[in-house]
Amino acid sequence: MRVVEIRRGWIALGLFSLVACSPGDEPASVHMHGAREGLRHSSSNEEPETTSVEANFHDRATPPRAPGEFDLVTLSTLPDAVSDGDVLVGLRGLSAGDVYSVTRNGIDVTGAFQRVPGGDVQGLVAELAPGENRIAAEAVGPDGRRRAVLRVINHSITGPILSGPHQTPFVCRTREAGLGDPLDADCSIATQYEWFYRPKAGNKYLKLEDPYAPYPSDVTLVPGPGGTNVPLVVRVESSTINRGITRIAVLDDPHARGPAAPFQATRWNHRVYYAYGALCGVGYHQGVNRPETVLDGISGSPVFDFHSMVGVDQRLRKGDIVVHSTLSTFGVQCNPLVSIETTMMVKEHIAEKYGSIAAMIGTGGSGAAVQQYNAINNAPGLLNGALPIASLADVWSTMMTIADCGLLTHYYDTYAPNWEPMKRAHVEGHAPLLGIIPREGICKSWSAPELRSVLDPQRGCDPSVPEAMRYHPVNNPHGVRCTIQDTNVNLLGREPVTGFARRPLDNVGVQYGLAAFNMYLISAAEFLDLNRNIGGFDMDGRYVHERMAMSPEVESILYRTGMVIGRGSLSESPIVDMGLYLDQVPGASIHDAVRPFIVRNRLRSRVGLDGTQSIWRGNAVAPPEAYPILEQWLAPLSALPHGTDRARAIVAAKPAGATDRCVLLVSGTRTEMPENFDTGRGPCSAMYPVGYTPRMVAGMPASDDVVRCQLKPLVRSDYRATFTDAEFDELKAIFPNGVCDYSKRAAQDVEKSLAWPSIGGEAPHAPVGLSYRAARSMPVP
Secondary structure (H helix, E strand, C coil), X not given: CEEECCCCCCHHHHHHHHHCCCCCCCCCCHHHCCCCCCEEECCCCCCCCCEEEECCCCCCCCCCCCCCCCEEEECCCCCCCEECCCEEEEEECCCCCCEEEEEECCEECHHXXXXXXXXXEEEEECCCCCEEEEEEEEEEECCEEXXXXXXXXXXXXXXXXCCCCCCCCEEECCCCCCCCCCCCCCCCCCCEEEEEECECCCCCCEECCCCCCCCCCCECEEECHHHCEEECEXXXXXXXXXXXXXXXXXXXCHHHHCCCCCCCCCCCCCEEEEECECCCCECCECCCCCHHHHCCCCCCCCCXXXXXXXXXXXXXXXXXXXXXXXXXXXXXXXXXXXXXXXXXXXXXXXXXXXXXCCEEEEEEECHHHHHHHHHHHHCCCCCCEEXXXXXXXXXXXXHHHHHHHHHHHHHHHHCCCCCCHHHHHHHHCCCCCXXXXXXXXXXXXXXXXXXXXXXXXXXXXXXXXXXXXXXXXXXXXXXXXCCCCHHHHHHHCECCCCCCECCCCCCCCCCCCHHHHHCCCCCHHHHHHHHHHCCEECCCCCEECCCCCCCHHHHHHHHHCCCCCCCCCCCCCXXXXXXXXXXXXXXXXXXXXXXXXXHHXXXXXHCCCCCCEEXXXXXCCCHHHXXXXXXXXXXXXXXXXXXXXXXXXHHHHCCHHHCCEEEEEECCEEEEEECCCCCCCCHHHHHCCCCCCHHHHCCCCCCCCCCCCCEECCCHHXXXXXXXXXXXXXXXXXXXXXXXXXXXXXXXXXXXXXCCEECCCCCCCCCEECCCEEEECEECC
């Protein structure tokens, strides 16, 4: 184990509330703004002989070109987010007879470019300097000489790019991952390669000590090119990208090509299967994975293992690249910006080192599902599609349930130990429709110590973080605070007095158990006692009688940056959500059946359509069965005309197999059938009804996305159940400032969140959205 202390840089983040734009303002640094305008002239620091246009995030398409014009565009990543000193660049619109040249900072690099099928010219521009670089292209054709200049920003492979200063301290874990000691303070390793084969018997890949020697006789054969059978041998690249340990697996045949021939991904089908990691941890360490993670689908997780369900071996056999990174594993660091940043950097690496990517599909369950929804909503084009399992919408609306269930459990234990399970279920919202009493209440799972620990700065640390580093209010008040807000402090900022990370939790005005009271399932006395004593958690995760309050500035950050999803690009990539029914499984029941429908209701309320998401429910749903259907769904979306309404195009392209369905395994027989979940009249709706969250019981809309409500005065006629005069006076005393008005959106809500939100690297700034700038050629005098 190695512990490194590096740059902190957090003091400036306290300025976020002072410099952040209001929802209606234009952000600073206009060249980084995510607005999708058409043609615009260069800003003053760009070359006068070029013009910028906005490329589509999904396929890099640009507005129509006039005769003779061409575009210069980065293909492997956004031009402001290049990493590791190289970037794949394309020249689009050249005629067959045009003579072209390309320079990097004035140095000729034309030799790296060639024409590709379709007529475009592509090349890998290497040896970029740190920071800003200038890539220029000239072409001479029948219409004369034209020139385009594109500015790109190159960052270190260690990051950061989007997520602000690196988290410190940071425990290196390369040795535990079998990769030796780290080479530097960023926990880097020299890239390593290993080869594995799949024997005909058994369910594990075995390592080839000499990959160029004849393979063992029991190697599995799989279909290859031209109807041949080829050995199932996989090359695993292990490297560090954005400080995360990254494993990339792809089919290879080293014995056939021999040690003298360089590796080429000739057996790759140009699809990437990105296996995100589950859970929710607070970081301060690198995390550990193994080659098995991208071979057998074995994660080594001690809890319900969704990773084993994603079917990585099936995708390897079909020719996909399979990827896993410890820094796109929420169980290591539950930070949405770090996840997007890591995925972006890994995708760039694959595009530049392996070849062009036809589609990248995300998969994984729980925290891995959160990352997929987060990526699709906030980083359009990063994932082409997703196969989440046991979904949760996003970190901060999910944290409402963790806090609420923790408070409700405390209330039952302290004030209402005699409340029977069904009464509790009505208040929690998780089981009123089930008609049965669960083996354990779902709120009991939600308030489990391992989940609640993300609110406790002393208990939230991974075991790899030494005790001596950890916060203690008396013995080590300046130690590492292991909370969910601390792992997101770059975005959230710090409290000015305590220096603690600002926490996005608020239950001011929330009427817990409101629907249960209005349905006469709890009495007025019980409703009043519950809301009088529900309380909150202080910044050290301890119960206090006061409720929790969020600042308007923090609320604004959550909505503006898309950390509460639904206001971004959520409808721009097809999703098949694997709604595995877990409501009756102790511990795993936090993945209650309502969660995919929360996302669906956000699509309905924000986009006006929900057909870009398909939900497969039941007890036998898993990504391997859905992948071919998602593949079919993606096929017509690869080359949409510029300006197409992408969400409606996705709905129009939806194949019959992608409709909502119920998937059941009964007595060993697997049955699939379409189901309209809106009607509540199918087998899954009957067997596995959908409940609510505690906030929905308190009046929250089904989108479950009002993290800080607006308040309204108490009005007696708002309640279907009755109060005595004394009881209503007591209710007014409990809520002196009013109660939540869920007929209104949150005060700081926005119509559109930032696309590709960024707070920068080691020099942080207020959140802005990155754009996909391309350079359009102009005539050269």
